[in-house]
Amino acid sequence: MSFLGSSANVSSTATTTNTPGQVINDVNVNNPPEDSISDLSFSPQQDLLAAASWDRKVRVYEIDPNSGNNQGRAMYEHEGPVFSASWTYDGTKIVSGGADKQVKIFDLQSQQAQQIGVHDAPVKAVRYVECGPTNTPAVVSGSWDKTLKYWDMRSPQPITTIQLPERVYAMDASQKLLVVGCAERNICVIDLNQPQQIFKNSQSPLKWQTRSICCYPQGNGFAIGSIEGRCGIQYINENEQNKFGFAFKCHRKTNGGTAGSSLRTGASSPSQAYPVNSISFHPVYGTFSTAGSDGTFCFWDKDARQRLKSFPELNSTITATAFNKNGTIFAYALGYDWSQGYMGNRPDYPVQxxxxxxKDDEIKQKKKRV
Structure with missing residues (x-):
């Protein structure tokens, strides 16, 4: 892609000279939503980007990976704000859920949307998954009604309903791993080989409310972000967790600027913490991004425990992010996230x-020093 132009002990090898990345040439998506964007999702098959918005619509944009030129490809509506949108693995359909309590599926070819499920309260997150040894396709939805439901896309009745300890705030899936972040810092891990039961219940390693979750591409763990500018690196296997798991501060501002250049957990100067609104993993390198209410995004390497690249603060909070299928495009949404209450909103707040x-030097893991 060329449209741009030209909290653990950390060893000294984990530090890096960090020069701010450039966003001045980042391309605007044409005809963006009319209200804050709650979710972004790229097709796993082609450069199509789905955007879920508080304006009750899901929009699909077609992007030229060489020039960055883009245009609207499709749009469909819910009866309330849309909180989540996700693609099927074959890239032919989009599933979505929102404040209208509905789970919908949209067929890109026929341009038709239909309701395939319903909850008793708003649907916070949806994912397309494949369950069991035969990889049976299903849509899974997590709701504020404290349930997780699986749908087979052909029946109005759920295949399975799982009672959760609290309301769903965040959810993601990769391979046979499904992780649900609930209110009161509850985390439910589900092995999709046995999707009808919770594999493990635990508490978030972070002290404050869960805001975002993203599973590793390998399906062996997940990153979790909180409202307090902190990110946790978690593994499902206890031995891996004891060896590699940690938490670190991010999306904080000190008197001297943004806090932290590496994934450290020691004492630091007082800082203002901002919610980590979105975490996205690079599909090839396994590195990841965080984006927050401070209006910045950063790229990180969890294995080397270092920040790869930071980017300048934008005049807006960042509400959602996504990498395309090969990681050459990073999409991020600007819009108000209500983190500062109604006082922080204004009529001219940008929605983009x-x-x-x-670039590889931004997102690829650095070679380890000898």
Whole structure:
């Protein structure tokens, strides 16, 4: 892609000279939503970007990976704000859920949307998954009604309903791993080989409310972000967790600027913490991004425990992010996230989707020093 132009002990090898990345040439997506964007999702098959918005619509944009040129491809509506949108693995359909309590599926070819499920309260997150040894396709939805439901896309009745300890705030899936972040810092891990039961219940390693969750591409763990500018690196296997798991501060501002250049957990100067609104993993390198209410995004390497690249503060909070299928495009949404209450909103608050062309020196793991 060329449209851009030209909290653990950390060893000294984990530090890096960090120069701010550039966003000045990032491309605007044409005809963005009319209200804050709650979710972004790229097709796993082609450069199509789905955007879920508080304006009750899901929009699909077609992006030229060489020029960054883009245009609307499709749009469909819910009866309330849409909180989540996700693609099927074959890239032919989008599933979505929102404040209208509905789970919908949209067929890109026929341009038709239909309701496939319903909850007793708003649907916070949806994912397309494959369950069991035969990889049976299903849509899974997590709701504020404290349930997780699986749908087979052909029946109005759920295949399975799981009672959760609290309301769903965040959810993600990868391979056979499904992780649900609930209110009161509850985390439910589900093995999709046995999707009808919770594999493990635990408490978030972070002290404050869960805001975002993203599973590793390998399906062996997940990153979790909180409202207090902190991110946790978690593994399902206890031995891996004891060896590699940690938490670190991010999306904080000190008197001297943004806090932290590496994934450290020691004492630091007082800082203002901002919610970590979105975490996205690079599909090839396994590195990841965080984006927050401070209006910045950063790229990180969890294995080396270092920040790869920081980017300048934007005049807006970042509400959602996504990498495309090969990680050459990083999409991020600007819009108000209500983190400062109604006082922080204003009529001219920008609502945009931006496309950043990733470079290897920004997102690829650094070679380890000898």
């Amino acid at each position: 989707i931006k496309l950043h062309a990733t």
